Amino acid sequence: MYISKERLLQLEKLQEKIKIQFSDVNILNQAFIHPSLTNEKDCPHQDNNQRLEFLGDAVLELVISEYLYKNYNFLNEGQMTKIRALTVCEPSLAKAARQLGLGDYLILGKGEENTGGRQKSSILADTLEALIGAIYVDKNYGTAYDFIISILEMVILKSVEGEWDTDYKTALQEFLQKSDADRVLYRVTKETGPDHDKVFYVDVVWKNEVLGTGVGKSKKQAEQQAAKAALEKIKGQ
Template structure:
């Protein structure tokens, strides 16, 4: 068992309080909250990081959510269940829940990830949330993992059924674009139609001089989200 410093233990205990689960093996939680960038910067210490736990947690998450919606919505056909599950376990949703837990504050990140906003990055937060699920599963078996998942996702599932789920396509697009270029994303209103009380906005999203997507909406924000979703479809970055 790895010996953790007092400061790190204190942070892990604080996260335990937020998660409403007390670990028998606190090292599992530490591993779940350790990013590969941190391990790579401290190779001589052979630090375990969270990718394998993420893999496990992803499977546990899928089983728990599938079981829950299968039981709660007996009238849903297979196709609707699949869509509902995909909405709930997608990256933006998991990152949203991770942010509510302030999970980013407890991550161990490499200096590079730290300096480029890794603590708030959607992909890192979603992966770490899944890793925590995997850690709880190993530490307390399926019931404990199920309790953690449903404590954090039941309201999300209910909102998804009611059509209230909001996916932040702009943030997801930012994630995708950052991986391939340092150019900034720009949203441009190219047209407005209709009277002031019922106006429709048309927006293009660009990276450099290239237009990646087009969108429309009853507000500029809605049109920007629509354009970002269009761009993600072009780039293959939408989680559906």
């Protein structure tokens, strides 16, 4: 597809924003060509962004999986699966796409343009996946990895904390208070690593007995891991 000078300037601004300079700007442009345009113009499907979206979806899942595996060794398979799903879901991707202003770069068919396609969450999420696919094709996996983590790292962190917050601490409190109202205490026993990448070690204590120990990237995570260990110990007795 022909790229006008105006469009080239627009894409140059996008490259500055995402801090990635493409070798082939045509690939970047294709990431923003919505199927509604090619359908209206009766163009081949290779001209729109769906194939890049397909590839980007796979790269995205691999990157999030690798990041969780390397950085959260206290998560089990089921927890990693749940957190990955929360991270790559449509609302999360659409929010990241809005923060990058990706809707401004879309090329839509008239029908989709007239019905507010630039702000539709489904279209924005798909476009972000197509952009990831384009970065992978034009650059490499490492560049795609860095880009994905730069825009979704906070989502991952909040998803991890949400996973713990909805589970073990509350369950432990409710379980113990069925028999005794003594307070459950969480004590940080050790901190390791630099300030920007600390690891916390926490004991959960009840009636002066250590019921479990947890490790996490934040105190919240470590407390939830300790509560999980305590529940497993109590229920295993």
